[in-house]
Amino acid sequence: MSPTIMALIAVLAVWMLACALQGYRARFLGFLGVLILGMALNMLWMALHLNATPLEGNALMAQAALVLYGLCAFGFGWLAGRLVRQFRASRVDDQTR
Numbered sequence: 001m002s003p004t005i006m007a008l009i010a011v012l013a014v015w016m017l018a019c020a021l022q023g024y025r026a027r028f029l030g031f032l033g034v035l036i037l038g039m040a041l042n043m044l045w046m047a048l049h050l051n052a053t054p055l056e057g058n059a060l061m062a063q064a065a066l067v068l069y070g071l072c073a074f075g076f077g078w079l080a081g082r083l084v085r086q087f088r089a090s091r092v093d094d095q096t097r
Helices: 003-024 028-049 057-089
Strands: none
Touching: 003 028, 003 057, 028 057
């Protein structure tokens, strides 16, 4: 695997973690900011290095995939955050002291 592909996978993983973190904290506006930043960087990559036009079919499909990756990461983070909050809320305190 080339170093460029490994770097792109690493950037995607960090971006998805940022989306999941926004979901964990239940911050929708923060998620929108992360999503728009990721879409801008993705389009910049495709336009500069892959010579794609913004309205090309493959570029639009890549952007749609990026949005779905972000939504799935946000949903996973939201679900994990909700489970953690419910687990902490239902904790039984030790009253014997």
